[in-house]
Structure formats: C-alpha cells, structure tokens
Amino acid sequence: MNDIDFIRHDYKTLQSKHKVQVIHAKVKRVDGATSSVILENGDVIPFHRAVVSPGIDFKYEKGYIEGSEEHSPHAYKAGDQTLLLRKQLEEMKDGGTYVMVAPPNPFRCPPGPYERISLVAHYLKTNKPKSKIVILDQKKKFSKQGLFQEGWEDLYGDMIEWRSVEFGGKVVKVDPIKRIITTDENEVKADVLNYIPSQKAGKLAFDSGLTKGDWCPINTRTFESRLVKNVHVIGDASIATKMPKSGFSANSQAKIAALQISRLLKKMPAINPPKLANTCYSLLSPTYGISVSAVYEALENKIVKVEGSGGLSPMGANKEYRMLEAEYAEGWYKNQTSDIFR
Ligand SMILES: Cc1cc2nc3c(=O)[nH]c(=O)nc-3n(C[C@H](O)[C@H](O)[C@H](O)COP(=O)(O)OP(=O)(O)OC[C@H]3O[C@@H](n4cnc5c(N)ncnc54)[C@H](O)[C@@H]3O)c2cc1C
Known part of the structure; x- marks a missing residue:
C-alpha cells in the first residue's frame, strides 16, 4: 500500500527550472474591478489576466x-x-x-x-x-x-x-x-x-463573484469568466460540461487557457475551436485497470466530445488486458505529475 507521500508534490522545479514565482498565501478575493488578487495578509497583486482554479467546496446537508x-x-x-x-x-x-x-x-x-x-x-x-x-x-x-x-x-x-x-x-x-x-x-x-457531500465551486469563486448557482460560467473557448472580465476559471469549479471534473481535464484546460491568454495579450484571435482531452483510469485492484477517454472541442457555448474519439475499456476482457491497463494507469500518473510539476 502506498503512503500519502506518493501523491505529495512540491513546486521547487517550477521555481528553479521554469522560473515561476510561487507565493504560498491564502487569497481573500480575486477582484475584477481593480484587476488585482487580494491576499488574506493584505498584500495586493495586480494582473492583466488571472487564472483561478479554486477547486470544490461541499454543500452540507441532511445532518452532515x-x-x-x-x-x-x-x-x-x-x-x-x-x-x-x-x-x-x-x-x-x-x-x-x-x-x-x-x-x-x-x-x-x-x-x-x-x-x-x-x-x-x-x-x-x-x-x-x-x-x-x-x-x-x-x-x-x-x-x-x-x-x-x-x-x-x-x-x-x-x-x-x-x-x-x-x-x-x-x-x-x-x-x-x-x-x-x-x-x-x-x-x-x-x-x-x-x-x-454534494459539491459546488470552491469558496474563493463565490467570494470573487465568479459563480452563477453552484459553479462558474465560462467562455468555453478561452475559459474567461462570463461574469468577471480578464479572469479565467479552470478545473472543477468551471462549467466545462461535457468534460468531467478531473485532474486531467483541469490540466488540459490550463494549457488551453494559457495558449488563449498569450494570444489575447498579443491582440491575436483566440484559437477556434480549441481541442481538449481527458482520460480517467481506475484501478479495481493494483493489477486490474479500466479506463475511459475522449477528445473534446469547444464550440460557441459548450464543449462537445469529438465524434469517434476515445472510448471505454471493453467488457469481458481477460486478466492480461486488465493488468496492462493497470500498468498504463501508473504510466498516466507519472506522466501527468511530471507534466505539471517537473
Ligand atoms: C478520490 C479521488 C480520486 C481522483 N482520481 C483522479 C484521477 O485518477 N484522475 C484525474 O484526472 N482526476 C482525479 N481526481 C480529481 C482531481 O483531483 C480533481 O479534478 C483536480 O484536483 C481538480 O483540480 P482543481 O485545480 O480544480 O482543484 P484542486 O486540485 O482542489 O486545487 C484547488 C487549489 O486551490 C487552493 N485554494 C482554494 N481556495 C484558495 C484560496 N482562497 N487561497 C489560496 N488557495 C486556494 C486549494 O488549496 C487547492 O490547492 C480524483 C479526485 C478524488 C477526490
């Protein structure tokens, strides 16, 4: 059995190799009106465009x-x-x-x-x-x-x-x-x-005026909020249906948001339609894997699955097939985490 360190990662390589400035601090609000991120410690960070990925929160209910x-x-x-x-x-x-x-x-x-x-x-x-x-x-x-x-x-x-x-x-x-x-x-x-429990966008999304109902409406081509200009929302908090709320989806959305932002900052038109992807592997035991995958494209107001892309593991496959998928799942994890953190 793995322990928690197996899924822990740090930002050291992002800082040393990719020269990303990382600030560990709680954000109070992303303020569209003043184009600034307001930290809980009082610091204010101005931006031309911001990307927010605040994750989820819970809707406590029925005694929970x-x-x-x-x-x-x-x-x-x-x-x-x-x-x-x-x-x-x-x-x-x-x-x-x-x-x-x-x-x-x-x-x-x-x-x-x-x-x-x-x-x-x-x-x-x-x-x-x-x-x-x-x-x-x-x-x-x-x-x-x-x-x-x-x-x-x-x-x-x-x-x-x-x-x-x-x-x-x-x-x-x-x-x-x-x-x-x-x-x-x-x-x-x-x-x-x-x-x-039932879920909704992370609190920061609500505090920043990025939500309508429980989640954050976005321009599906650029991930820019439909409610706050120059703020882009990716990941679980965004309404990116038909994409599932997954780490893979969030990573794919991050890349598209970054690409579109770099174009918009240069006054170039956004890529249209951008393509996104997701694969979800699941282990039923350490040696038994299954998966679902799809490629998506962002149309005017929605994200749709590209016809004929991806697919689902077959029913009734033999042990060797399931074992191979479990190995692919491990490879997927190594690739994703190295893509994000290395
Ligand atoms: C049991 C389980 C298994 C999963 N398995 C898979 C899988 O196999 N494959 C897959 O692709 N996905 C998987 N996922 C889903 C994946 O973890 C999420 O979809 C992904 O983490 C979403 O990324 P996010 O950036 O939207 O949210 P998060 O990863 O939750 O990131 C949000 C971050 O924002 C920070 N934050 C929030 N508010 C503030 C604030 N005010 N100030 C500063 N920071 C703030 C949070 O601390 C957090 O670090 C799994 C999830 C679970 C629970």
Missing part, C-alpha cells in the same frame, strides 16, 4: 454539517481527511461495515468514489475478509458502471452492495457521530462512514 467530517470523513479533498479515512479503515474490525454515501452529479472525479470502493474492497479482502461495503448512491447510475460491477463481482464476490437513489440508497437523515444513515427504506449502521 460542517465539522462532521472529523467523525465521518469525506476524504474528497486530499490531506488530513485522506489520512483520517485510512486510519479508520485500519482500525475497523473484521466483519465491520464500510458505508460510502456517493454524491449526486455534478461532482469531482465521476469514477473516484467507485475506484475508492474497489481499493477499499481489495484491502478488506486481504486483511478483514468478513467485512461488508455498502454504497448509498445519490444517483441512478455512475461512470463506467458496467465495468466496475463486472470487476467487483469477479474480484470481491458479494462484498460490495450498491444501492441507487431509486432503490434504497436515498439518504434522508445522517447521524455522522453515531454513523447511522437513514435511507428511504431503512437504517444503516456504519463502522466507517465515508460521506461525500
């Missing part, structure tokens, strides 16, 4: 209030929450029940909850085989569902029970301290409760 995550971690922003969930899992008794509440759309990383369930199942099968996993899903279906369910049955038998919002999964009430969830059908008692 702010602070609840100390008992029932969402572990959907990496760091302390990831470590807490791991600790609880390690302390859970053999024969215990791990319950995940999976969020409604749209949310960060559509296959993320189900990949996590797979790897939790792998850990439990190896270490605590009498345990059960229950997913209470606030959706009717999920990403790569057929592939996940095929793999779960193959690898973990009946350890994982998935209940959709239509069939017994709808959460009516939560007690995050006692870890009891009331659904529209019954009460479920969890030994570990991984409650992933």
